[in-house]
Amino acid sequence: MQRLLMHSPIAVASLWIVAYLLISLMPLGVLLLYPAPPGRGFWLEFSVALGFIGLAMMVLQFVLTARVNRIESSYGLDLLLQFHRYTSLAAFLMVLVHPIILFINDPTTLELLNFPEAPWRARMAVIAILAFLIMVVTTIWRQPLKIPYEPWRALHSVLALVAVGFGFGHALGVGYYMSFFWKVVLWSSLILVALWLILYVRLVKPWLMIKRPYRVEAVEPQRGDVWTLVLRPVGHEGFSFQPGQFAWLTLGIHPIGMREHPFSMSSSGDRPDRLEFGIKALGDFTRSIQTIKPGTKAYLDGPYGVFTTERYWDSAGFILIAGGIGITPMYSMLLTAAERQDDRPFLLMYSASSWEDFTYREGLEALKDSIDLTIVYVPRHGHEGWDGETGYINQDLLARYIPLHRGSRQYLICAAPVMMDAVETALFDLEVPITHVHMEHFNLA
Numbered sequence: 001m002q003r004l005l006m007h008s009p010i011a012v013a014s015l016w017i018v019a020y021l022l023i024s025l026m027p028l029g030v031l032l033l034y035p036a037p038p039g040r041g042f043w044l045e046f047s048v049a050l051g052f053i054g055l056a057m058m059v060l061q062f063v064l065t066a067r068v069n070r071i072e073s074s075y076g077l078d079l080l081l082q083f084h085r086y087t088s089l090a091a092f093l094m095v096l097v098h099p100i101i102l103f104i105n106d107p108t109t110l111e112l113l114n115f116p117e118a119p120w121r122a123r124m125a126v127i128a129i130l131a132f133l134i135m136v137v138t139t140i141w142r143q144p145l146k147i148p149y150e151p152w153r154a155l156h157s158v159l160a161l162v163a164v165g166f167g168f169g170h171a172l173g174v175g176y177y178m179s180f181f182w183k184v185v186l187w188s189s190l191i192l193v194a195l196w197l198i199l200y201v202r203l204v205k206p207w208l209m210i211k212r213p214y215r216v217e218a219v220e221p222q223r224g225d226v227w228t229l230v231l232r233p234v235g236h237e238g239f240s241f242q243p244g245q246f247a248w249l250t251l252g253i254h255p256i257g258m259r260e261h262p263f264s265m266s267s268s269g270d271r272p273d274r275l276e277f278g279i280k281a282l283g284d285f286t287r288s289i290q291t292i293k294p295g296t297k298a299y300l301d302g303p304y305g306v307f308t309t310e311r312y313w314d315s316a317g318f319i320l321i322a323g324g325i326g327i328t329p330m331y332s333m334l335l336t337a338a339e340r341q342d343d344r345p346f347l348l349m350y351s352a353s354s355w356e357d358f359t360y361r362e363g364l365e366a367l368k369d370s371i372d373l374t375i376v377y378v379p380r381h382g383h384e385g386w387d388g389e390t391g392y393i394n395q396d397l398l399a400r401y402i403p404l405h406r407g408s409r410q411y412l413i414c415a416a417p418v419m420m421d422a423v424e425t426a427l428f429d430l431e432v433p434i435t436h437v438h439m440e441h442f443n444l445a
Contacts, residue, residue, distance in 0.1 A: 016071055023190075024056050047101035054094030055167045058132075061088055061160065062194040066201050067304065076306040077262075078440065085139075092136050095129060095167070121173025128166035135159040150259050157198060164194060205301060209250070212236050214275070214298040216251075219290060222278065224357040226325060227289045228266060229277045231298050238272035239303060241265055242310040243336035244329040244412070244440070247302025249277065251292060260301065261285055264328040264440075266360070268335040269310075275300070278328035278359065307412065307440035309333050316408045317345040321393060321423055323415025324352055324359075329440060330414065331360045338370035345372040347401060347409075351393050351419065354379050355386065376401055393419070395426035406432040414440040 064084040067077065075083075102109045112122040135156060138145065142152050168191050214231040222228055229249075232238075241247075246264040267276035281287040307329060309318055320330045327350060334346060352358045358377060367373050378397065382390045389397060403409060411427060413420050420439050427437055 016075075020060060023060060024053060026052075026056060041105070043101055043105045047098050047105070050094040050101070051098035051167075052171070054091045054098065055164070055171065056190070057087055057091035057094070058160070058164050058167065059190045059194045061091070062164075062197040066197040067301070077304045078307075088139075089136065092132050095132060099125065099129070119173070121170050124166040124170040124173060128163045128170060131159045131162040131166065135163065157202070161195075161198065164191065206299075209299040209301060212299075214238075214300060216292055216294050216296040216298055217274075218294060219292050221290070222359050223361055224280065224324065224352060224359040226278055226280045226359045229263075229279055229289060229292070231275045231277070231300070233273065233275075238275060239300070240272045241269050241303035242305075242308040243269040243332040244308035244310075245269075245303040245305040246329070247275075247277075247300045247304065250299040250301075252296050252298075260299075262304075264305075264332065265303070266328045266331050266335075268339050269332060270336060270339055278325065278331065280325040280359075282325075305329075305440070307414065307438060309337070309410070309412070312410045315344070315410045317403075317410075318347070319402055319409050319411045320346060320348045321411065321413045321415070322348065322350050323393075323419045324357075326414035326416075326440070327359050328414075330412070331363065333412075334364070334367050334371065334373065338367050342371055345374070347374045347376070349376045349378065349393055349398070349401065351378045351415065352380075354381065355383050374401075393423055393426075395429055398423070398426050399430055402430065402432070406430060407436060409436065411437045412440070413437070 061084055063071070064080050064087075071080065099109075112118045113126070115123060115126060118126075138147060138152060138155065138159075142149075147155075213234045215234050216229065217232045218228075218230040220228040220230065244264070246262050248260040248262050250260045263277040263279055265275055266278035267274060279286050279289045281289065309315075312318075318333075320333065322330045330348060330350075334348070337344075337346065348364070350358060350364075355377070357379075358364075364373075364375055368375070376389060376397075378389045378391065378393055379386070380391065382388065391397075402411075411432060413423050415423070424437060424439065428434065
């Protein structure tokens with residue numbers, strides 16, 4: 001029974017959720033185990049509980065962003081990062097409400113805001129909350145504030161360490177619920193785990209990546225202002241991946257510099273000796289891809305992601321819905337299926353601005369000779385003589401092509417967020433089982 005549970009994706013994912021809740025709610029358990037000190041009312045204790053829960057959730061943010069394979073493989077990195085964003089906001093609200101309740105319950109505690117004369121434990125609390133506030137503001141409004149990704153990422157890590165470190169120092173200084181040695185050991189262990197994860201992601205993992213370098217073999221232009229970056233492993237066999245997965249790419253610099261970007265592999269998952277990435281020229285980094293010279297060193301952290309046909313080996317077939325550069329993971333799935341002589345039917349519904357913007361168009365057409373592949377191109381506006389579909393992939397268009405028995409297929413969607421939301425709603429209205437719909441949020445930065 002235990003072996004069956006450990007091999008069940010749903011069971012493993014559920015266990016991680018239980019572990020997260022147990023650690024987050026641990027402060028409440030401490031409050032229940034030991035009576036409050038004399039003279040402390042409900043609101044004061046409630047405030048303390050919020051502070052401890054917020055601190056515990058902050059520590060867990062380091063786990064969510066450490067790209068731990070065992071956790072990531074249960075949910076997908078894009079879902080974990082979304083969860084990280086929302087739980088960070090929840091933790092911030094708890095930490096912020098903690099002193100507000102204190103001030104309302106006992107107005108004399110407002111004197112603790114007098115930073116020069118306040119005790120060191122109060123100063124630590126102020127520093128922790130300010131660090132947390134700056135971290136939230138610069139994350140939510142990074143683009144309006146025009147903060148480049150790499151400096152923001154470094155600042156984000158430093159502020160997180162400051163917030164957690166000074167928050168823990170504040171809790172030690174107050175001392176009411178840190179009076180027992182085992183509690184100090186328990187919280188210290190959590191802080192050390194967070195510190196280790198930072199060191200692992202920033203130092204240990206880059207050092208391991210240096211041992212497995214790659215070189216750029218070619219940079220090939222594709223339709224739709226997309227470039228295929230071709231990498232070859234140097235001194236090792238590369239890595240196999242499940243078609244549809246992605247990796248974090250560092251080009252031309254040491255991986256410890258944190259200038260890495262996530263891209264989906266566009267090549268076959270069974271070809272570890274030649275890895276290809278489809279990269280659309282959208283931002284400063286992606287526009288520079290075409291200038292990368294063959295021979296440039298590259299480093300990869302991956303593979304990651306659960307957006308893959310590999311997880312549904314018993315499916316009768318697949319409906320692939322792509323928009324723009326969202327074709328990249330789909331192309332990898334189809335190439336891998338062709339190499340494996342997969343006999344299941346594939347329906348690709350592909351949306352782009354114009355006929356000339358359909359990336360990998362020639363390659364997709366050639367795959368029809370190897371697998372049971374039907375392609376529905378949907379340009380915004382058809383060119384002269386075009387008699388195919390036009391406009392957007394909406395409910396009416398989907399109803400014309402997807403099978404009558406909706407649950408016999410798995411539906412994989414990768415596109416801009418607006419398109420994915422619209423397609424997801426349309427599939428729901430067409431009574432496609434929600435468990436059969438899978439989406440890839442390819443913009444993780």
